[in-house]
Amino acid sequence: MSLSTWNHFISGAYYPPDSNQYLNETSPVTGEATYHIARGSASDIDRAVHAAHAALDSWRSTKALDRGRILVKIAQALRDKAEELALIEQTEMGKSLAQTRVDIEIAAQYFEFYGGLAPSIEGETIDIGPGKLCYTVKEPYGVVACITPWNAPINQAARAVAPALAAGNTVVAKPSEFTSVSTLRLAEIAHECGLAAGAFNVVTGNGLEAGAPLVSHALVSKIAFTGSLRAGREIGIKAAERIVPVTLELGGKSPDIVFADADLAAAARGAARGFTINAGQACIAGTRILVEKSVREQFLPLLKAEVEKLKVGASDDCQIGPIITQPQFQKVCEFFDIARDEGAELVTGGQRQKGPGYFVQPTVYANLKSDSRIAREEIFGPVCAVIEFADEAEAIKISNDSNYGLAAGLWTQNLSRAHRVAGKLQAGQVYINEYPSGGVETPFGGYKQSGIGREKGREALNHYSQLKTVIVTL
DSSP states (O other): OOEEEEEEEEEEEEOOOOOEEEEEOOOOOTTOEEEEEEOOOOOHHHHHHHHHHHHHHHHHHHHHHHHHHHEEEEEEEHHHHHHHHHHHHHHOOOOOHHHHHHHHHHHHHHHHHHHHHGGGGGOOHHHHOOEEEEEEEEEEOOOEEEOSSSSSSHHHHHHHHHHHTTTTTTEEEEEEEEHHHHHHHHHHHHHHHTTTTTTTEEEEEEEEIIIIIHHTTTTTEEEEEEEEHHHHHHHHHHHHHHHEEEEOOOOOOOOEEETTTTTTTHHHHHHHHHHHGGOOOOTOOOOOEEEGGGGGGHHHHHHHHHHHHHBBSTTTOBBOOOOHHHHHHHHHHHHHHHHHHTTTEEEOSSOOSSSSSSOOOOEEEEEEESSSSSHHHHSSSSEEEEEEESSSHHHHHHHHHSSSEEEEEEEEEEEHHHHHHHHHHHEEEEEEESSSSTTSSSSOEEEEEEEEEESSSSHHHSSSSSEEEEEEEE
C-alpha cells in the first residue's frame, strides 16, 4: 500500500519538517499504516508561530463582517467536500462513514455559527458620571495555540479555531499525531476560501516535540487544549509560568441518574447511547449510571437489551467503532480484569470483540460501590458502572463524589425534581431526559478537574477575547 505523505501547513502552503522525519498514522481497524505525517519540532513550531504573528495585524484589522463571511464560506466548503473529509476521518479513526459525516457537518456548523457572530463582538458603555465617557472594547489575544485530541479531530479543531478566528486571533494548531490529516485539510480549505495566509497554521507531531514548544513559545498569547487530565496539568503549569490564559477541556466520569418515576425504556435507550457514544471515547460519556434502588431490577434488563442491540464494527450499520489507539485499547481491556478483581457483576460485554482491530464489546457492570476504580476512573471506552441510590439526596451525593465535573444527566418526569437536582449537580452541563444534548450554540466546559473556561456557544468568544476599558475625561 502506497501511503500519502502530509507536511505541515504554514502560511498558506505545505512545508516539510526541518528534521525530514515522519510518523505513521495507523488504522485501528486493520493495524496497518495509513498516512505519513510530518514529525514536528521546535523549529517547525517557531516558523508557524511567526507566520501567525505576521498575519495578525492584517486579520484582526479585517472588518468583522468580512471575517464572518470568510468563516461562513469555509462552512460551505466543508459541506461541499464532506465526502472526502469523511473518508479521511474514517481512515484515521475507523468509525463508520455515517458517523464521520456527522462530524464533518458539526465542524461546518462551528464555522457557520461563529461566522454569523463575528460582527456582534462588541463592548459596552458604562455610566461613571458627568464629564466622563467610559467604554469597553473586546480585542483578540493574538496568536492562539490550539492543541486537539484524537477522538474527534476535525470537530475539535473547528470548535477551537472558528471562535478564535472570529474574534480576530490567528492560530497555530497541533492535532494529535494519531489523527492529523483532516485538520491539515481543514486549514488548506480555509486558505482556499480566502483566509489570510498565516492566519491558520497546522504543525503535526507528538506532544513532547511539537506540543511543548508551542505552549512555551513567547509569541503565543492564549492556549486552548482538549485532552487528558495529565497533559492538561502540564500545560496549565507552563501557562502559569508565562501568565498566559488557557482553556482546558479535560476528562470526565459523568453520572447519568435514573429516578424511579422516569420513563425507564427511554432512560435505558438514552443511557446506553450516553456511555457508548464514539465507542466511549468522549469526555462527556455518561459512564456512571445511577439507578434508584426501587427500579433497579426493572431497569437493568432494559439497559442490557439496549446495549446488546448496538453493533460493533466499522460499517455504516455499526454504532460502535474501534478504540482509536493500541495503548488505549490495551487500557480498556485491562479494566475488564480490574472489574473482575473488584467483584463487579458483569451484566453484558466484558471482552474484546473477536477478529482484527481495536474493537471491544459495550460493557455494563453492576453491584459496584462508588469508590471502586471502575466507578471513579475515566476509562475512555464503552464501559459503564451501574450504582444504586436510595433517594434524591444520595443520588446527588454520589454524583458529586468525583474529581471530575464535566457533564451529568438525569431522567425523571417530575419537573420540580429535574430543576432542583440540576441546580445541585457539580457539572458544567446537565442533560435532562436525553444524554447527551445540545449543539454548537450551547456553552461547554467543566467543573473541578474537568477543565477551565468554556468552548462552544457565544460564551466561547469571551475566552478568545480580552477586554479593554477606556475612560475619557470630556
